[in-house]
Amino acid sequence: MASTKESDNASDTPSSPKNVYKDPDDGRQRFLLELEFLQCLANPTYIHYLAQNRYFEDEAFIGYLKYLQYWQRPEYIKFIMYPHCLYFLELLQNANFRNAMAHPANKEVAHRQQFFFWKNYRNNRLKFILPKPPPEEVPTPAPLPPASAPPQQSLPASNIAMTTAPPAPASTHSPMPYGLPSGSALAKNDMRNSGIDRRKRKHERSLN
Numbered sequence: 001m002a003s004t005k006e007s008d009n010a011s012d013t014p015s016s017p018k019n020v021y022k023d024p025d026d027g028r029q030r031f032l033l034e035l036e037f038l039q040c041l042a043n044p045t046y047i048h049y050l051a052q053n054r055y056f057e058d059e060a061f062i063g064y065l066k067y068l069q070y071w072q073r074p075e076y077i078k079f080i081m082y083p084h085c086l087y088f089l090e091l092l093q094n095a096n097f098r099n100a101m102a103h104p105a106n107k108e109v110a111h112r113q114q115f116f117f118w119k120n121y122r123n124n125r126l127k128f129i130l131p132k133p134p135p136e137e138v139p140t141p142a143p144l145p146p147a148s149a150p151p152q153q154s155l156p157a158s159n160i161a162m163t164t165a166p167p168a169p170a171s172t173h174s175p176m177p178y179g180l181p182s183g184s185a186l187a188k189n190d191m192r193n194s195g196i197d198r199r200k201r202k203h204e205r206s207l208n
Contacts, residue, residue, distance in 0.1 A: 035079060038068055041092070042085035044101070044110040051102035056092075065092050084114065 023030060040046045055061050071077060072086055080086065091097045100106045 034068065034071075038071055038089065039080065039082045039085045041088045042082040044088070044107050044114065047088060047092070047101050047110075048104065048107035051098060056098040065089065069093075 050056060068089060071080065071089075077083075077086070101110070
Protein backbone atom coordinates (compact mmCIF):
# COMPACT_ATOMS: atom_id res chain seq x y z
CA MET A 1 0.00 0.00 0.00
CA ALA A 2 2.77 2.44 0.93
CA SER A 3 4.66 1.79 -2.27
CA THR A 4 1.65 2.53 -4.43
CA LYS A 5 1.07 5.84 -2.61
CA GLU A 6 4.71 6.89 -3.13
CA SER A 7 4.48 6.08 -6.82
CA ASP A 8 1.31 8.15 -7.15
CA ASN A 9 2.94 11.12 -5.36
CA ALA A 10 6.01 10.87 -7.61
CA SER A 11 3.84 10.97 -10.72
CA ASP A 12 2.06 14.12 -9.48
CA THR A 13 5.24 16.12 -8.75
CA PRO A 14 6.76 18.24 -11.59
CA SER A 15 9.91 17.17 -13.41
CA SER A 16 13.11 17.50 -11.41
CA PRO A 17 15.70 20.15 -12.40
CA LYS A 18 18.10 17.42 -13.54
CA ASN A 19 16.82 17.85 -17.10
CA VAL A 20 18.09 21.51 -17.33
CA TYR A 21 21.16 21.80 -19.60
CA LYS A 22 24.31 22.95 -17.89
CA ASP A 23 27.52 23.84 -19.69
CA PRO A 24 30.40 21.56 -18.69
CA ASP A 25 32.81 24.52 -18.44
CA ASP A 26 30.35 26.93 -16.74
CA GLY A 27 29.53 28.64 -20.06
CA ARG A 28 33.07 29.67 -20.96
CA GLN A 29 33.00 28.06 -24.41
CA ARG A 30 29.60 29.57 -25.24
CA PHE A 31 30.81 32.97 -24.03
CA LEU A 32 33.79 32.89 -26.38
CA LEU A 33 31.74 31.70 -29.37
CA GLU A 34 29.12 34.39 -28.94
CA LEU A 35 31.77 37.06 -28.48
CA GLU A 36 33.56 35.96 -31.65
CA PHE A 37 30.38 35.91 -33.74
CA LEU A 38 29.23 39.26 -32.36
CA GLN A 39 32.49 40.99 -33.27
CA CYS A 40 32.30 39.57 -36.80
CA LEU A 41 29.21 41.75 -37.26
CA ALA A 42 31.50 44.81 -37.22
CA ASN A 43 32.46 43.89 -40.81
CA PRO A 44 29.90 44.95 -43.45
CA THR A 45 31.29 42.32 -45.82
CA TYR A 46 30.40 39.56 -43.34
CA ILE A 47 26.87 40.95 -42.95
CA HIS A 48 26.59 40.96 -46.76
CA TYR A 49 27.68 37.30 -46.76
CA LEU A 50 24.94 36.40 -44.25
CA ALA A 51 22.33 38.22 -46.33
CA GLN A 52 23.47 36.57 -49.58
CA ASN A 53 23.21 33.11 -48.00
CA ARG A 54 19.68 33.88 -46.67
CA TYR A 55 20.53 33.59 -42.99
CA PHE A 56 18.26 36.55 -42.32
CA GLU A 57 15.27 34.59 -43.64
CA ASP A 58 15.57 32.10 -40.76
CA GLU A 59 13.35 33.04 -37.81
CA ALA A 60 15.63 31.15 -35.40
CA PHE A 61 18.60 33.21 -36.58
CA ILE A 62 16.61 36.45 -36.15
CA GLY A 63 15.79 35.35 -32.60
CA TYR A 64 19.48 34.67 -31.99
CA LEU A 65 20.32 38.24 -33.05
CA LYS A 66 17.77 39.54 -30.52
CA TYR A 67 19.28 37.30 -27.86
CA LEU A 68 22.76 38.77 -28.46
CA GLN A 69 21.58 42.22 -27.37
CA TYR A 70 22.54 41.39 -23.80
CA TRP A 71 26.13 42.26 -24.83
CA GLN A 72 25.13 45.91 -24.62
CA ARG A 73 25.08 45.71 -20.84
CA PRO A 74 28.10 47.22 -19.01
CA GLU A 75 29.27 43.91 -17.49
CA TYR A 76 29.66 42.40 -21.00
CA ILE A 77 30.53 45.38 -23.17
CA LYS A 78 33.96 45.67 -21.56
CA PHE A 79 35.06 42.49 -23.39
CA ILE A 80 34.31 43.86 -26.87
CA MET A 81 37.26 45.11 -28.93
CA TYR A 82 35.30 46.29 -32.00
CA PRO A 83 32.39 48.44 -30.79
CA HIS A 84 30.97 48.85 -34.31
CA CYS A 85 29.54 45.34 -33.96
CA LEU A 86 26.99 46.65 -31.42
CA TYR A 87 25.92 49.38 -33.84
CA PHE A 88 25.37 46.88 -36.66
CA LEU A 89 23.66 44.47 -34.25
CA GLU A 90 21.14 47.21 -33.52
CA LEU A 91 20.63 47.85 -37.25
CA LEU A 92 20.11 44.15 -37.91
CA GLN A 93 16.99 44.23 -35.76
CA ASN A 94 15.36 46.11 -38.67
CA ALA A 95 14.12 43.96 -41.57
CA ASN A 96 14.73 46.74 -44.11
CA PHE A 97 18.41 46.91 -43.22
CA ARG A 98 18.74 43.11 -43.43
CA ASN A 99 17.24 43.10 -46.92
CA ALA A 100 19.31 46.07 -48.09
CA MET A 101 22.60 44.45 -47.07
CA ALA A 102 22.03 41.71 -49.66
CA HIS A 103 22.98 44.21 -52.41
CA PRO A 104 26.74 44.79 -53.04
CA ALA A 105 26.24 48.55 -53.54
CA ASN A 106 24.75 48.95 -50.06
CA LYS A 107 27.59 46.90 -48.61
CA GLU A 108 30.12 49.29 -50.20
CA VAL A 109 28.25 52.32 -48.88
CA ALA A 110 28.26 50.92 -45.33
CA HIS A 111 31.96 50.07 -45.60
CA ARG A 112 32.80 53.56 -46.93
CA GLN A 113 30.87 55.30 -44.17
CA GLN A 114 32.59 53.14 -41.60
CA PHE A 115 35.99 54.15 -43.00
CA PHE A 116 35.13 57.84 -42.88
CA PHE A 117 33.98 57.42 -39.30
CA TRP A 118 37.31 55.88 -38.31
CA LYS A 119 39.18 58.59 -40.20
CA ASN A 120 37.44 61.61 -38.65
CA TYR A 121 36.17 60.24 -35.35
CA ARG A 122 39.02 61.54 -33.20
CA ASN A 123 39.01 65.07 -34.64
CA ASN A 124 35.21 65.33 -34.48
CA ARG A 125 35.17 64.09 -30.91
CA LEU A 126 37.87 66.51 -29.78
CA LYS A 127 35.84 69.42 -31.14
CA PHE A 128 33.09 68.70 -28.62
CA ILE A 129 35.20 67.45 -25.71
CA LEU A 130 38.02 69.97 -25.50
CA PRO A 131 36.96 73.37 -24.15
CA LYS A 132 37.38 76.20 -26.59
CA PRO A 133 39.83 78.87 -25.44
CA PRO A 134 38.28 82.28 -24.88
CA PRO A 135 39.08 84.88 -27.54
CA GLU A 136 42.20 86.83 -26.80
CA GLU A 137 41.59 90.43 -25.87
CA VAL A 138 43.67 92.93 -27.80
CA PRO A 139 45.32 95.26 -25.25
CA THR A 140 44.52 98.90 -25.93
CA PRO A 141 47.59 101.16 -25.84
CA ALA A 142 47.71 103.55 -22.90
CA PRO A 143 47.31 107.25 -23.79
CA LEU A 144 50.60 109.12 -24.01
CA PRO A 145 51.16 111.90 -21.45
CA PRO A 146 51.34 115.48 -22.81
CA ALA A 147 54.80 116.58 -23.89
CA SER A 148 56.44 118.82 -21.29
CA ALA A 149 59.89 120.38 -21.03
CA PRO A 150 62.22 118.48 -18.74
CA PRO A 151 62.75 120.26 -15.43
CA GLN A 152 65.93 122.27 -15.24
CA GLN A 153 68.25 121.18 -12.51
CA SER A 154 69.61 123.97 -10.36
CA LEU A 155 73.39 123.89 -10.21
CA PRO A 156 75.18 124.80 -7.00
CA ALA A 157 76.91 128.15 -6.69
CA SER A 158 80.39 126.62 -6.88
CA ASN A 159 79.69 125.00 -10.27
CA ILE A 160 78.29 128.25 -11.63
CA ALA A 161 81.44 130.10 -10.61
CA MET A 162 83.62 127.48 -12.35
CA THR A 163 81.70 127.30 -15.58
CA THR A 164 81.13 131.04 -16.18
CA ALA A 165 84.08 132.86 -17.73
CA PRO A 166 85.21 136.17 -16.11
CA PRO A 167 84.15 139.31 -17.97
CA ALA A 168 86.73 140.71 -20.40
CA PRO A 169 88.30 144.07 -19.33
CA ALA A 170 87.37 147.18 -21.22
CA SER A 171 90.92 147.93 -22.42
CA THR A 172 93.64 145.34 -22.53
CA HIS A 173 97.31 145.83 -23.34
CA SER A 174 98.55 143.89 -26.33
CA PRO A 175 101.48 141.68 -25.41
CA MET A 176 104.74 143.07 -26.80
CA PRO A 177 108.14 141.33 -26.99
CA TYR A 178 110.83 142.06 -24.46
CA GLY A 179 108.27 143.26 -22.01
CA LEU A 180 108.53 146.87 -23.14
CA PRO A 181 106.14 149.26 -21.50
CA SER A 182 103.59 151.12 -23.49
CA GLY A 183 104.97 154.05 -25.45
CA SER A 184 108.43 152.51 -26.01
CA ALA A 185 107.48 151.40 -29.51
CA LEU A 186 106.72 154.96 -30.47
CA ALA A 187 110.08 156.13 -29.13
CA LYS A 188 111.87 153.38 -31.08
CA ASN A 189 110.17 154.41 -34.28
CA ASP A 190 111.15 158.03 -33.68
CA MET A 191 114.81 157.08 -33.25
CA ARG A 192 114.77 155.17 -36.59
CA ASN A 193 113.17 158.12 -38.37
CA SER A 194 115.75 160.56 -37.00
CA GLY A 195 118.63 158.35 -38.21
CA ILE A 196 117.19 158.27 -41.71
CA ASP A 197 116.88 162.03 -41.74
CA ARG A 198 120.55 162.46 -40.76
CA ARG A 199 121.69 160.21 -43.60
CA LYS A 200 119.66 162.22 -46.08
CA ARG A 201 121.23 165.44 -44.83
CA LYS A 202 124.75 164.11 -45.15
CA HIS A 203 124.04 162.94 -48.71
CA GLU A 204 122.67 166.30 -49.64
CA ARG A 205 125.74 168.10 -48.22
CA SER A 206 128.08 165.88 -50.19
CA LEU A 207 126.27 166.67 -53.38
CA ASN A 208 126.53 170.35 -52.68
